[in-house]
Each structure stands twice: as C-alpha cells, then as structure tokens.
Amino acid sequence: MSAHTDMTAALTALTDRLRELNDLVTANHFMVEAMANQQDQLKQMSVTETRTFLRRQAREKFHPETGDAPNPAALAVLEEVLSPNQQSAEIIAFPKERQRRIGT
Secondary structure, eight states: OHHHHHHHHHHHHHHHHHHHHHHHHHHHHHHHHHHHHTHHHHHTSOHHHHHHHHHHHHHHHHOTTTOSSOOHHHHHHHHHHTSTTOSOOSSOOOOHHHHHHHTO
C-alpha cells in the first residue's frame, strides 16, 4: 500500500508541475505573440505604457470570469512580469515559489 501511496503522490506532484509549466508556456506564448503582432505599436510606447497595454490585453484574454480564454494562473504570471516593479519582461522565469517547490 505504501508504494501505491508514494506513486500517487509522485504523479500528483508531476501533474502539478506540468500544469505550472503549461501556465508559463501560455504566458510566454502570449508575450511572443503580442510582441510579434504589435511590434510597431509597442516600439512607439514607453516601457510603462507597454507594460500597462500588455497587462490590459492579458486581463482581457485570461481573466477567470470575463476573459476570452480564462486562465488565472497564466494571468498571475503575466501580472507579475508586467508589473511596474519588474526590471524586464523579456523572459518569464519560474516564479520563486514555484522554483522552490520544483527543487524539493
């Protein structure tokens, strides 16, 4: 019974990590697509304007209740990387909380 419990726990942990990775891939895809499709418009904006613009688009797409493709986890990643306090939004790294869990 213990081996079954261990296997179930391992599969649950793997499933959680795969969901987290999928959320990061979704967020990165959003950023790549936005930058590719709106390159000229984004180049004319300041950093602050660009972040605000992309956050608004992310909310329109991923908001859990009103989004076109609801995904609160991907939205949370985008809100974090597009926040005014971030140094760069070029690469979306694993958030610290998730990174710590993956290392255990």
